[in-house]
Amino acid sequence: MGLRVLDVGPGWSKASASHREDLTQPAGIMHGGVISSLIDTGIAHALMMTDRLTELRREGGALVSVDLRVKFIRPVSQGTIFCDAKIVRLGRQIVHAEAVVTSEDGKEVARGDAIYMAVPQSQIERQIEQN
Amino acid sequence: MGLRVLDVGPGWSKASASHREDLTQPAGIMHGGVISSLIDTGIAHALMMTDRLTELRREGGALVSVDLRVKFIRPVSQGTIFCDAKIVRLGRQIVHAEAVVTSEDGKEVARGDAIYMAVPQSQIERQIEQN
Amino acid sequence: MGLRVLDVGPGWSKASASHREDLTQPAGIMHGGVISSLIDTGIAHALMMTDRLTELRREGGALVSVDLRVKFIRPVSQGTIFCDAKIVRLGRQIVHAEAVVTSEDGKEVARGDAIYMAVPQSQIERQIEQN
């Protein structure tokens, strides 16, 4: 899909997606799914290097998605789009993150946010069983 | 990504996604991005056969995404998931749609909703120029 | 504000709000804030009689709001509106609830959803201190 993670730090990431003809809708506008995937990927990478995730994984736990939301602000018809994701609040149980997507000329194209929940190993096992 | 549209009518669709090892997160849980794409695709197909979209397209207009939201209700660790999407309100300017994703054993895995806006041709041209 | 809780059971509630002149916007449309409050109240009452909340409270814990969302589907210009709220998923850590608001003639006016998190007493004390 042409997603690239450009840079990552603890609590933030930069990623991009390139516009290709096969990703466009009939009206020549970039498909919403590309923007959603870019935001989803960007936020996941912003979480990746945090101490909280390292700590959880060491104990066999995980950060699990609770909610993802994307607001499409401007249509994009060409070029590369960039996603800046950052953690807004890293609580022990709940993590809030946000992302802003801009076009090549710096205009806002979309905004997204996600909520993640810290799940300890015991809870993961129980959920998979109960499911 | 293994997305399949199973059936479509005016205002509704049924679609599925299959769980593959390469789509899983470390904890063995299906990646949120697959579920988001399934919901996005399902809702887009529910819109496809509506009179409103046919009318808009005949005039050179389009339905454009304003908002997409996904709530992850239960982790999925195996098998196929199914998405039922339907239009909740088809207004002249705004369309609201919703989707429910269930696992093979009928449990709810995720819920999603989307808002679309009807954009006439003149508006599309202006937005692309101004962008 | 004219909110009334009409009926409550474990996992669901029915509530209403009446349209008054002082709650209307210039265009004669019921103010969004009334609908948001009705949904917020309805969902809170749907949680009230659940075993999970009883259990949490016995231990000094609470269900805390993580997220509230309201989609305004149709304008309402007169009469009483009704809110049906129900719990969609009552997990140990996360609770998902939804609400549908209808007008007197049964048309959908709004839809809302909320995410709550179960917080044990120890966690509440820590959060209040750290805050």
Added chain:
Amino acid sequence: MGLRVLDVGPGWSKASASHREDLTQPAGIMHGGVISSLIDTGIAHALMMTDRLTELRREGGALVSVDLRVKFIRPVSQGTIFCDAKIVRLGRQIVHAEAVVTSEDGKEVARGDAIYMAVPQSQIERQIEQN
């Protein structure tokens, strides 16, 4: 409810709400409804002095709420909270606005966003009739 609009300009507003005992939940945490109302009010005031709204009203139209979302980031147990609302994108058809709520010591308590739609007079009349 103790809401106060402190300052307003075209595209932004500052508002506050004060914590009172009767607005608290059992656990001593400010009720989510107060925060939602503060965000709703703050965003409505950010729209109030914009040229787009003036123009719409002159023609008998209105800005109508499509969507309101509130994310509760930290519990608040005392004092006054402040809401900074701003318009993120003022399109001809759709307006996106966001708000950040902070406590007295500057910590983020909540984030919210809203989508409004410009409705011309003709459309308002039709919707009220059809409803």
